[in-house]
Amino acid sequence: MLVVTETLRIPLSEIELRFIRASGPGGQNVNKVSSAVQLRFNANRSSALPSHVRTRLFQIAGSRLTQLGEIIITADRHRSQALNRSDALERLSALLKDASYRPKRRIPTKPTFGSKKRRLDGKSRKSGTKRLRGKPNMRDD
DSSP, X not given: OEEOSSSOEEOGGGEEEEEEXXXXXXXXXXXXXXXXXXXXXXXXXXXXXXXXXXXXXXXXXXXXXXXXXXXXXXXXXXXXXXXXXXXXXXXXXXXXXXXXXXXOOOOOOOOOHHHHHHHHHHHHHHHHHHHHTSOOOOOXX
C-alpha cells in the first residue's frame, strides 16, 4: 500500500514496476544489471483515485502521461535497484500529493480608491519628471 495522504492510499497491485537497463556510468556492470525502474500507474483504471484528484493529475502530469491515461516514471538516479524502486514510488507519491491539493479559488477584487489615487499620483509625478528632461523652451512671451 502506497500511502500518499491520510485519505489517499494506492494499492501496490495497481502499480506496475519494470526493471530496465540504466544509461550512464557504471562500468561493465551497466551492461549486465537492470537497475533502472520504470513505474507505470494507470490512473484511468485506478479505483483508489477520487475524480477530482484524477482530473488534477492529468493536468499536472505533463510528459509523464500517456494517451491511455497511464503515468510513467523512470528512475535511474542510483546504481541500486532497490534505491531506484523507492525513488520511483516517492516520485509517484509526490505527484499524487500535488494532485490531491485543491488550489484555492480566487475571488476577484476591485482596487481600492486609495490604491487608484496612489497609482495616478505616481504617474503624474513620473510624467512631470519626463517633461523636465525635454528641450528648454526659448520663447519669451
